[in-house]
Amino acid sequence: MPKDTTISARLWAFAIWTLVGLFLINLLGLIGSVVTSSFATRWLGTWLPAGFTTRWYFSAWAEFQLDDVLTVTFQIVFAVVFLSGLIGVPVAYAMARRNFPGKQLVMILFLLPILVPPVTFGIPLATVLYKVGLGGSITGVILANLVPTVPFVILVMIPFIEQVDPRIESAARVFGANTRQVFLHVLLPILTPGVLAALLLVLVRTIAMFELTFLTAGPTSQTLVVALYYSVFAAGVRAVQSIDAMAVIYMLTTLVWLIIALRFVNPTQIVARAKREAN
Amino acid sequence: MSGATLNEERVSLRTRLAEKGIDGTTLLILPGIIFIFALFVYPFCYGLWLSFQPKVGGALANYEKFFSQPFLYNTIWTTMRLALPVTLINLLISLPIAFRVRLMRNQRLLTTLLILPITLGTVLVAEGMIFYLGPQGWFNRILLTFGLISAPLKLVNNYWGVFISLVITGFPFTFLLILSYVTGIDPSLEQAAATLGANARNRFREVFFPLLLPGLAITFCLAFVQAYSVLPSAVLVGDPANATRVISIAAYQAATEEYDYPMASAIAMIMGVTQLGVVALVLALRSLVYRGPVAAAKG
Amino acid sequence: MKSPEFNELRLDTIRREFGGFNALKGISLTIKRGEFIALLGPSGCGKTTALNCIAGLLSLSGGKIMLDDRRIDDLRPEERGFGMVFQNYALFPHMSVAKNIGFGLRMRGVAKSEIDRRVAEAVNLVRLQGQEAKLPGQLSGGQQQRVAIARAIVIEPPLVLMDEPLSNLDAKLRLEMRQEIRRIHSSLGSTTIYVTHDQEEALSLADRIVVLREGEIRQVGTPEDLYARPADVGVADFMGYRNRLAGKIVSRDGATARIDIGGGELVGLLQGSFSGDAAVVALRPEDLSTDMTGGGEAGSFGAKVTAIEYRGSEFHGLAMTDQGTELHFSSHHRHGVGERIRLRGMPERTLVFDGAKA
Numbered sequence: 001m002p003k004d005t006t007i008s009a010r011l012w013a014f015a016i017w018t019l020v021g022l023f024l025i026n027l028l029g030l031i032g033s034v035v036t037s038s039f040a041t042r043w044l045g046t047w048l049p050a051g052f053t054t055r056w057y058f059s060a061w062a063e064f065q066l067d068d069v070l071t072v073t074f075q076i077v078f079a080v081v082f083l084s085g086l087i088g089v090p091v092a093y094a095m096a097r098r099n100f101p102g103k104q105l106v107m108i109l110f111l112l113p114i115l116v117p118p119v120t121f122g123i124p125l126a127t128v129l130y131k132v133g134l135g136g137s138i139t140g141v142i143l144a145n146l147v148p149t150v151p152f153v154i155l156v157m158i159p160f161i162e163q164v165d166p167r168i169e170s171a172a173r174v175f176g177a178n179t180r181q182v183f184l185h186v187l188l189p190i191l192t193p194g195v196l197a198a199l200l201l202v203l204v205r206t207i208a209m210f211e212l213t214f215l216t217a218g219p220t221s222q223t224l225v226v227a228l229y230y231s232v233f234a235a236g237v238r239a240v241q242s243i244d245a246m247a248v249i250y251m252l253t254t255l256v257w258l259i260i261a262l263r264f265v266n267p268t269q270i271v272a273r274a275k276r277e278a279n
Numbered sequence: 280m281s282g283a284t285l286n287e288e289r290v291s292l293r294t295r296l297a298e299k300g301i302d303g304t305t306l307l308i309l310p311g312i313i314f315i316f317a318l319f320v321y322p323f324c325y326g327l328w329l330s331f332q333p334k335v336g337g338a339l340a341n342y343e344k345f346f347s348q349p350f351l352y353n354t355i356w357t358t359m360r361l362a363l364p365v366t367l368i369n370l371l372i373s374l375p376i377a378f379r380v381r382l383m384r385n386q387r388l389l390t391t392l393l394i395l396p397i398t399l400g401t402v403l404v405a406e407g408m409i410f411y412l413g414p415q416g417w418f419n420r421i422l423l424t425f426g427l428i429s430a431p432l433k434l435v436n437n438y439w440g441v442f443i444s445l446v447i448t449g450f451p452f453t454f455l456l457i458l459s460y461v462t463g464i465d466p467s468l469e470q471a472a473a474t475l476g477a478n479a480r481n482r483f484r485e486v487f488f489p490l491l492l493p494g495l496a497i498t499f500c501l502a503f504v505q506a507y508s509v510l511p512s513a514v515l516v517g518d519p520a521n522a523t524r525v526i527s528i529a530a531y532q533a534a535t536e537e538y539d540y541p542m543a544s545a546i547a548m549i550m551g552v553t554q555l556g557v558v559a560l561v562l563a564l565r566s567l568v569y570r571g572p573v574a575a576a577k578g
Numbered sequence: 579m580k581s582p583e584f585n586e587l588r589l590d591t592i593r594r595e596f597g598g599f600n601a602l603k604g605i606s607l608t609i610k611r612g613e614f615i616a617l618l619g620p621s622g623c624g625k626t627t628a629l630n631c632i633a634g635l636l637s638l639s640g641g642k643i644m645l646d647d648r649r650i651d652d653l654r655p656e657e658r659g660f661g662m663v664f665q666n667y668a669l670f671p672h673m674s675v676a677k678n679i680g681f682g683l684r685m686r687g688v689a690k691s692e693i694d695r696r697v698a699e700a701v702n703l704v705r706l707q708g709q710e711a712k713l714p715g716q717l718s719g720g721q722q723q724r725v726a727i728a729r730a731i732v733i734e735p736p737l738v739l740m741d742e743p744l745s746n747l748d749a750k751l752r753l754e755m756r757q758e759i760r761r762i763h764s765s766l767g768s769t770t771i772y773v774t775h776d777q778e779e780a781l782s783l784a785d786r787i788v789v790l791r792e793g794e795i796r797q798v799g800t801p802e803d804l805y806a807r808p809a810d811v812g813v814a815d816f817m818g819y820r821n822r823l824a825g826k827i828v829s830r831d832g833a834t835a836r837i838d839i840g841g842g843e844l845v846g847l848l849q850g851s852f853s854g855d856a857a858v859v860a861l862r863p864e865d866l867s868t869d870m871t872g873g874g875e876a877g878s879f880g881a882k883v884t885a886i887e888y889r890g891s892e893f894h895g896l897a898m899t900d901q902g903t904e905l906h907f908s909s910h911h912r913h914g915v916g917e918r919i920r921l922r923g924m925p926e927r928t929l930v931f932d933g934a935k936a
Contacts (some may be wrong), residue, residue: 232402
């Protein structure tokens with residue numbers, strides 16, 4: 001379609017770009033404030049801090065035992081990523097390939113954990129986990145985080161698997177491949193991009209998941225985001241700059257993974273992908 | 280003889296099941312089902328049961344307590360008052376931006392920038408807001424310098440603090456979903472409408488909007504769920520004792536401060552019911568409108 | 579229903595670039611009211627680009643489009659008032675058949691009773707009675723096609739644009755819809771521009787055919803013109819002249835010439851001007867045969883059969899000349915593979931082009 005050049009169309013476009021601009025500028029200001037503060041020697045009631053230093057990063061690292069926290073965070077995150085792929089992908093495959101009685105019901109079952117706020121099932125789940133002795137442990141945090149991520153993987157993977165022509169698998173079987181060989185040599189290579197995309201999104205989600213981790217974590221199983229919350233919540237005890245340094249570290253850990261994820265998936269095609277490639 | 284018959288029967292049973300769509304592949308959903316039952320359905324049911332086992336009083340005591348104390352039942356209204364407008368605002372901002380981005384040839388950079396707040400997480404956004412929007416922050420300083428305001432705006436530690444925080448953290452998600460729905464609509468439909476005499480406004484009203492409506496409903500539900508369970512920002516940049524005492528704060532306090540798990544479970548159940556009520560309402564409205572394919576119809 | 583009055587649509591050296599790529603390299607064409615014009619060419623020749631430019635879905639990089647004295651290339655598509663049928667039909671999936679057809683009228687603010695009357699008329703014209711309340715998804719491909727046509731013509735456009743409207747249908751339905759499109763065109767007296775890559779479709783439908791290649795017009799003419807006298811080897815190839823032989827002009831006699839193709843000779847009609855004696859001979863399979871006799875060795879050449887298949891009324895074969903050119907020929911005999919044969923062309927249907935230009 002040629003560009004609409006009427007005055008009202010131009011005004012409308014201008015208004016929207018202004019909105020986008022304001023959003024981005026304020027976002028930049030917000031992130032900039034935290035980053036500036038994390039490098040500030042002292043910053044009270046002025047445009048810019050009195051001086052700059054990197055020492056808050058070292059003190060934050062030591063004070064909050066960030067090496068421990070980061071180790072725990074990534075143990076939890078990678079376990080969640082691996083397990084949600086392991087459970088979710090086969091389910092998505094079966095759901096995409098078979099029609100069986102009660103499929104609708106199963107689908108609703110898998111949808112519910114995404115449609116219900118984490119707090120709602122998080123509180124009873126935490127109670128159950130404490131009852132069976134997993135409360136406060138890394139295992140407990142992993143299990144709790146899996147509840148929304150497994151359905152997430154299923155939902156993202158179903159359309160992706162549906163658009164893979166089942167005749168490819170049939171062809172492999174005609175040529176004598178058994179189930180394991182079909183899976184290893186045919187399905188896995190085809191599905192890898194989709195699985196990778198889904199799992200990277202799970203990874204970003206899990207790093208940022210506050211509610212479930214907060215409810216189930218103990219002192220030794222805190223992830224970065226929960227540690228950050230406690231430090232902000234208990235502000236005043238520690239220098240605000242070292243909290244900011246920790247917040248910046250947190251932002252960078254997620255940012256790296258988000259950028260990696262965006263290299264693999266075009267985010268706009270999560271819903272539309274199947275249709276587009278079918279054409 | 281009998282062995283052969285048995286074998287035949289077994290084969291036919293297997294075939295019969297396969298015809299209904301149940302075979303080895305279908306069984307792959309079993310681990311998923313077991314997982315959901317163990318970690319979602321069972322805890323949920325346990326929580327429901329627990330909510331009827333109050334520390335004191337009869338089976339319904341927790342619910343009676345919740346609905347008799349304004350301190351507790353007002354949290355539903357407080358949460359709705361935040362979550363509903365925030366979700367609507369995010370939808371209303373995302374829609375025109377998504378329509379702009381759709382026309383761009385290189386969408387990736389802008390999309391990445393717009394969904395950047397996903398990486399920030401609620402805690403960093405809250406921390407940033409305290410700095411940036413606080414009375415000494417850059418935002419108020421700039422407005423004061425340009426003479427747009429005479430005294431610093433109070434934007435944190437009240438209703439608006441949580442509101443802004445929810446818009447920032449909820450926008451990327453809403454935008455991403457809406458963008459993918461918008462780009463999923465066959466562009467030839469717009470061209471067809473144009474050749475038939477529809478101007479930009481009519482193309483949106485007659486073609487895009489009705490086709491987007493189902494997607495907008497889904498997006499609304501998912502974004503609403505996120506906003507409804509707001510917790511960290513309600514505490515950090517809100518007014519957790521009054522204006523932003525949302526329902527999840529009440530639930531957390533019962534669980535982690537009073538160690539009253541039955542009461543916490545009861546609040547969680549009330550939270551789920553009210554939230555699902557809104558979702559069910561939206562989905563019911565959705566089923567009243569068309570929800571078929573958004574590509575052009577094909578033979 | 580009648581089309582509004584206009585006398586001619588003029589494309590004046592219209593150009594379109596896509597980031598440095600010239601999709602249309604200055605096309606000029608005049609279309610008269612009531613004509614059925616086919617834009618014919620292989621994919622990527624610019625025919626759909628040309629149609630989208632006329633519809634206003636693409637802006638021009640240069641040139642102008644005139645409707646009589648009115649310049650229309652700066653108008654937006656909704657201001658041009660042309661009817662368009664899309665390749666994938668582009669029916670609105672959320673509207674009933676009647677709503678789809680009435681869309682253009684609603685956009686024009688036509689009164690409700692008038693819309694109902696004209697939609698009913700259009701439904702009759704495309705023979706969709708009884709389907710008005712269905713959604714497009716409930717219709718077959720052919721029915722969807724009819725809705726798309728009805729939706730485009732119900733607004734009584736001065737010009738109907740069709741972008742490969744039959745390419746998504748199966749062979750039988752395609753034939754049926756071809757006749758339908760022609761019938762609707764004549765009963766409305768409208769002007770139609772029809773884009774296709776199928777020469778048979780163009781030949782059977784159009785009053786005039788415009789052959790496009792690489793963004794340029796190669797030939798404009800009636801179907802008979804194009805079929806009998808293609809302007810160059812490229813157009814000939816598109817018109818079913820599948821055999822192409824390089825050779826040298828030995829002698830001329832008015833418009834006819836004898837061409838030495840190595841291992842024998844062919845007699846054919848000279849096309850256009852020649853800069854030397856290099857020639858390219860184009861021949862249809864049905865005009866190259868083993869059956870014709872007379873003239874002894876003259877006007878024929880030897881080849882070896884490489885394949886033969888039965889086509890009902892005759893045999894269709896592949897043969898290799900001694901120079902290694904593969905040729906399609908027809909015959910009433912089942913030749914064996916490997917057999918030496920002598921092939922002879924029908925001189926009045928053998929076209930000789932300048933070899934230096936081809």
